[in-house]
Amino acid sequence: MRFERSTVIGSVLLLTVPLFALIQSIATLRPGKKNSMAYLLIALCFFFFFIKIPPLADLYRHFANYAAITSATTLTDVIQGKVDIVLYxxxxxxxxxxxxxxxxxxxxxALSVYCYLTALNIVMLHSGKTFSSRQFVLLHLAVLFLINPFIIAMGLRFGFSMAVMTLAMTLFCHKKNQTLAICLMLFAMLTHFSSMLLVGVFLCSRLMRLNRPLTVLFSVIALVTAKFALPFILSHITISGINSYSDVYTSGMYASDYLTSGNANGMINFLIILFPALFLGGYMLGNPMRNQAGDIKNAAAWLVVFVFLCSSSLQAASRYASVASVFLLFYYVAHQGSFLRGRFNYFFLCFMLMATGYNLIENIYVPRRPILLGEMWQSFYKTPLLNLFYGEEEYEQYLRFINRDSGEWIGHEMDLG
Structure with missing residues (x-):
């Protein structure tokens, strides 16, 4: 097998200074190629960035489930009664x-990053456009700015399932390897049940084409439904405890009214989190929509409607909005007039301003506790070879600082700021 010089250089940098490897791998991406090795190196950089993330919050609960498995435990014991069986x-x-x-x-x-980058490459290869090397690199950078790696690393199930589902839907929309697409879709649903909702969105996009008036109309209907009808409907679905589970999102601690009512900081954070989706959605509605049933642009339009349907829960809306943002970026790539007369420069500048605000909140401020406790910035410049001397005993040293009941960093609990 013949390796390109950029791959060799990237591999050496990965084993010395991962941050340099990430920058080098992104810079060497080129249009018209699969870029598989570059994507692999980028994914490996993220692997080493997050390999030592402390087991806080949801991740602590997952660690406890992992630690509870003994030699007497069977696979049936682990997955029994679970819907999301992949993680267990x-x-x-x-x-x-x-x-x-x-x-x-x-x-x-790492796998999630690889899925998103591969999906983008498929969209670009099938867009019928010729991209300059600069445009190609910047669009990949844009996707990386839309990914929330902390959601993936700390929750494990939701973020990973969304990445796999994104790749599956992209393969379907471009009629590539339908068997693989079906397998990925099933895998995503077994990773987190919420992926089933995206299957519904995908089926809608296959059956009905949305234009601008319909997108606006359906979004308004979805918003009204989310506010008044959806909580009532979900509260009466008792199968598998859906009513009690959904109540936390529509009326409880994750509800939009609970988190933003009388809470200026909550409202500001919510808007900043939605910046990329609002900007990309504005671009979609500001230009003629020439979607076709089943294409990637129509899927993006239906995802916008779906985000409005989730608006009764800030938690759900913000998470699905991050997925919708990726598809809206795909919409931009596939749209006919996106790169005419230097439009790309203005688009990318505005997008990066929005995405930077999003990342300051979602990837720095919100996950500041795991970043500080794990001193995660060190993984940017320390050689991954040091991980050869890192084991479970070293990792479990984090437990000295974690409340076993809440999974929070002792002395730095959420209500303490």
């Missing part, structure tokens, strides 16, 4: 093989 089966396999837990957050983040 993963726990069992890794524990049986002696692979430490801290590998999983890095692995899921």
């Amino acid at each position: 089966a993963n726990f069992y396999i890794f524990k049986t093989l002696g692979i430490p837990f801290f590998v999983i957050p890095g692995l899921y983040t």
